[in-house]
Amino acid sequence: MRKLNSEEYEHYWNNVHMKITDDLAAVCFPDKPAYFNAFYDNIQKYALTKYFTHEKISFKGKKVLDIGCGRGRWLSFYKKRYGAQAVGIDLSESAVHACQNQGLDAHVGSITCMPYEDQCFDFVNSITVLMHLPDQLKEKAIAEIARVLKSGGNVFILEATWKDPSPHVFSFSVLEWEKLFKKYGMRLIYKSAHCFNLFRRKLPFFPIFRDFISIYLDYPLEFLLMNYFYGKQSNVSLQHLLVFEK
Template identity: 30%
Template sequence: MDKRVLEANRVVWNRVADRFYGRNPLPEYGPLAPDEEELGLLGEIEGKKVLDLGCGSGHSLKYLEEQGAAELWGIDLSTAQIRAAQQVLSESQVPVRLFESAMEEDPGLPESYFDMIYSIYALGWTTDLDQTIAHAYRTLKPGGTFVFSWEHPMYSRMLKEEGLLKLVKSYHEEGAYEHKSWHEPAVMYQRKISTYINALGGAGFRIERMVEEARLSGMDLEKHTNSWYTAERAALLPTTIIFKCRKDEE
């Protein structure tokens, strides 16, 4: 766990939280990607205790309350994001527990408690993937599901020039990097698909499904296309990768 990077990213997220208020929450999994209403990865929500890793402004938790979730729990590094989530969920009719914490750290979550843990475009911020996934495994009930999405590991390594995709960074290269689409010093982590698979398997998770498809309907293109996520690139390689995993029954 790199506390210097965590603190730097906390500062950045406190500064840009308004810019990401309500952006791409569930049922969306990411820009130009199929959503939950199409994929059905979460299954039955009614009566479930759910935990959001990187809950942001709380809109994904709000969506799950509308689907019948029994308890809403969230973790986020940013003070500003937690305050926004508190406001969004202030009238919730079910228990809400929000923690200002890095997902690598344990803010006091109960063991084997949650029916479902998920993370929408947040897990790639972790400075310690193994530790974060281990926490998810520990706090998930046997038989529970863990679903997360993140930018596809190939997307930032490829740029489109003169109608062709150009590899601009080795796929083998992993570690911290400054994301080019940000105008702030935001540090993310480049990881291979195999790194995610091995971390999940090492923690004890069974991977049930991996999704790499793109969705390029007119509505999606109007809503999501910007200087970083473009229709031209998304037509050639996916913007998003989604994993559905399960903690087996004991």
């Protein structure tokens, strides 16, 4: 399947935010129902919260940049749950306006050329965002992340690590992510397998009920597997939570 080019990628994400009214659907799966996207939202937040708790990371008074912030679910997460100074950037004007209407700090702009000073953020967050950038833009974005991140700061990414055939996904293996971040002075300090979707991948296809059945079967299994693979890599998972330090 042909992948989107740079212009098509930008048009795709702007179009999604203009057409989709549901906040989670706009940033997860636009063609899926609410229960489906809630599953992904819950396991993503669990993965990050578990890591922050285990590593005793404090965000109080710290500046966090959420790249590709969409309608603000991660800005709200860092601001309300952790007391961070959360800042977001997104290509979509409608998404940024949605953030601002919630009292969140968000700006319209490209993550490949960000309007921020050097070394001004303590943390950078990317949840299934970098994987949507064509490779030539992905490297520019990571160079920008390195530029705006303070020395000793951390980057949290939760991205695809399998060969996703979707035209708008440009996934890397764990090793490829590690090499590209290392190129810009950031070393991998943590990795955990995430998003296994075993039932959804194995159940036979029934057009109406397959997603509903598989998602609810995957709920308990997903949390068990995330705990088992905490701090470990897996070839079975579709994504990994990776943490880099500058």
